[in-house]
Amino acid sequence: QPHLVQSGGGSAQPGESLRLSCAISGGLLDYSAIGWFRQVSGKESEGVSCMSTKDDSKWYSDSVKGRFTISRDNVKSVVYLQMNSLKPEDTGVYYCAAVSPFGAQAMCAMGPESPFFKSWGQGTQVTVSS
Numbered sequence: 001q002p003h004l005v006q007s008g009g010g011s012a013q014p015g016e017s018l019r020l021s022c023a024i025s026g027g028l029l030d031y032s033a034i035g036w037f038r039q040v041s042g043k044e045s046e047g048v049s050c051m052s053t054k055d056d057s058k059w060y061s062d063s064v065k066g067r068f069t070i071s072r073d074n075v076k077s078v079v080y081l082q083m084n085s086l087k088p089e090d091t092g093v094y095y096c097a098a099v100s101p102f103g104a105q106a107m108c109a110m111g112p113e114s115p116f117f118k119s120w121g122q123g124t125q126v127t128v129s130s
Contacts, residue, residue, distance in 0.1 A: 047108030
């Protein structure tokens with residue numbers, strides 16, 4: 001079973017930046033899409049940004065579009081989420097995940113209980129406050 005290990009995150013003030021990393025054992029290209037989800041206490045899980053590994057297409061939720069960027073390093077098998085212009089409402093636990101055989105947009109629309117998720121990272125707390 002693939003193993004996803006997250007790093008990065010932490011605390012930031014509004015307007016600052018943070019970067020999350022997700023290292024994927026077994027090879028990033030073994031999956032059709034990799035993405036980031038966030039969980040805020042009392043709310044449903046939200047697909048923040050997802051990337052197709054086949055054609056590099058990317059999808060962003062409206063809440064982060066223009067501020068967050070998803071990228072990857074195929075050699076290192078790492079997916080990144082660069083988070084700029086952070087807002088207090090970005091606070092939550094962020095998880096990376098891998099799926100097959102769907103693409104970016106379909107992945108980000110999946111609920112966390114979907115059977116197509118192959119693996120999840122351990123979760124990383126991001127807190128944005130002044």
